[in-house]
Amino acid sequence: MATKIALIVCLCMLIGVIESHTVMTNIVINNQARTDCLRPTYPDYDANTQMGAQWPISSADFLQNGLTSGNYTCGFLPFANQPAQAKCNVAAGSTVGVSYYHGAYGTEDPVLDQWIARSHKGPFIVYMARSDTGTGNVWFKIYQSGKTQESTNFNNVKWASADTLIENNGRFYFPIPSDLAPGNYLLRTEIIAHHDTRLYGAQPYVRCVELTISGDGSANPSLTGVAIPGTWDENDAGIRYNIYNDFTSPYPFPGPAVYEVGTGPTTEGASMGAAGVQSVVVGLMAFLLMISF
Ligand SMILES: [Cu+2]
Numbered sequence: 001m002a003t004k005i006a007l008i009v010c011l012c013m014l015i016g017v018i019e020s021h022t023v024m025t026n027i028v029i030n031n032q033a034r035t036d037c038l039r040p041t042y043p044d045y046d047a048n049t050q051m052g053a054q055w056p057i058s059s060a061d062f063l064q065n066g067l068t069s070g071n072y073t074c075g076f077l078p079f080a081n082q083p084a085q086a087k088c089n090v091a092a093g094s095t096v097g098v099s100y101y102h103g104a105y106g107t108e109d110p111v112l113d114q115w116i117a118r119s120h121k122g123p124f125i126v127y128m129a130r131s132d133t134g135t136g137n138v139w140f141k142i143y144q145s146g147k148t149q150e151s152t153n154f155n156n157v158k159w160a161s162a163d164t165l166i167e168n169n170g171r172f173y174f175p176i177p178s179d180l181a182p183g184n185y186l187l188r189t190e191i192i193a194h195h196d197t198r199l200y201g202a203q204p205y206v207r208c209v210e211l212t213i214s215g216d217g218s219a220n221p222s223l224t225g226v227a228i229p230g231t232w233d234e235n236d237a238g239i240r241y242n243i244y245n246d247f248t249s250p251y252p253f254p255g256p257a258v259y260e261v262g263t264g265p266t267t268e269g270a271s272m273g274a275a276g277v278q279s280v281v282v283g284l285m286a287f288l289l290m291i292s293f
Contacts, residue, residue, distance in 0.1 A: 021054040021102070022116040024189055024207040028097035028171065029090055037088035039208040040079040051076070054102065056193065056203035058234070067204065067239065072229040073134045074188060074208035081133070084210040092215030093178030097171045098189050100205075115170030116162045120193035121243050122146075122202065123253060124160040124172050127188040130222040134186050134208065139228045140221035140259045143174035146251035157247045161191045177259055179217040181267045187211050188228070192254070194243045202239045219264035226256055 023041065026033040042053040057071040066072075074080040090096060100115045123146040129138040149158035158164065165172060172189075186208050193203040232239070238254035 021052075021056055021193075021203065022100045022120065022191065022205055023053040023102075024098050024205070025101045026099045027088060027187075027209050028099065029088055029094075033099065034088050036086040037084045037210045039074050039084050039210065040082050041075050041207060042079060056205050058202075058204060067232070067234045067236075068229045070229070072204070072206060074186070075206045080206075080208065087184060087210045087212045089212050089214060090176055092176055092180045092182070092213050092217050095173055095175045097173045098209075099171050100165060100191070101170070113166075116165055116191075116193075118162045118166060119195040120162045120191070120203070121157075121159040122161050122192040122194040123238075123251060124165070125190045125192070125253065125255065126174055127190070127228065127255070128176075128180075128211075128221075129186045129188070129225060130181070130183060130220055131186055132184065134188070134228070137227050138222040138225040139188065139231075139255075140225045140264075141256050142177055142259055144253050144258055145172075146253060147247075150248075152248055154244065154247055157243075159243075161193060165191075176211075176213065177217075177219065177221075177261050177264075178215070179219040179261050179264065180213050180215065181218050181220050182214050182216075183212070185211045185213055192239065194241055202234075202241075218266040219261075220267040221259045221264040223265040223267075228255075231255060 024038070026035045027037065028034075042051050042055070044053050055076070057069075057075065058066050070077050071080070102114055102116045123144060125141065125145075126143040127139045127141050129140070131138040145160035145164065147157060147159055148164045149156065151157045160172070187210075188206065188208050191205040193205070196203060232254045234240075236254045237252040241251060
């Protein structure tokens, strides 16, 4: 009996180790943590598939779902293309947070590693798309953070993940562009953990949130957006980056440049700005003057 119990305990610990990565668990808007506008993901642990919510969408030991699969858009299918229970209202220009959870798994520090294991070094990147599905050339990057402290000593180099995330008690904060046209958007968060470069370069942790943006902006950067997947793959320099060998060189972020407020294309047929209305009125008056002579 004692050996049976010992065996069960041992198996549970093994499952814990297998599952020990991280997952985004909520979005913090106006100091309120919301879970209802997150796209679904795996249940915490699925015994049938031996998969869990905390799995990266690809890794050295999970090759079949790479950065060219539909899983890369918002996370594991079929979960991640199911609608969220609700959309979260966010004012353009406001700062939001997202939280991660790991649990006291494995042999690393159970307190400090409750959000993510400290080994999981890499960037944190956020995209948005004015889209319900995230398919097509719709994604634009709104935020990225790579190395947060440079050093020629590996032990003193800090990364957004896991160093800054752990320092911030499991949360990243970033601003929503202030000039976005109001409407429904997907927000896509991605941690790319670079601790395991053996086969596949990286472990991306991806999840999407459904937002309704409010404000009086008119920018629609999705008009010049990129496809995810499809714009880069597992051979991208930012995926292949080796944190142990390359840490003194700049981190080459995958994907496009971060969207700069004020530079975006505006929504076709969107409300005309005051200057636009003025020029139409002036033009019409000139035309009436012309035909009256
Ligand atoms: Cu991991």
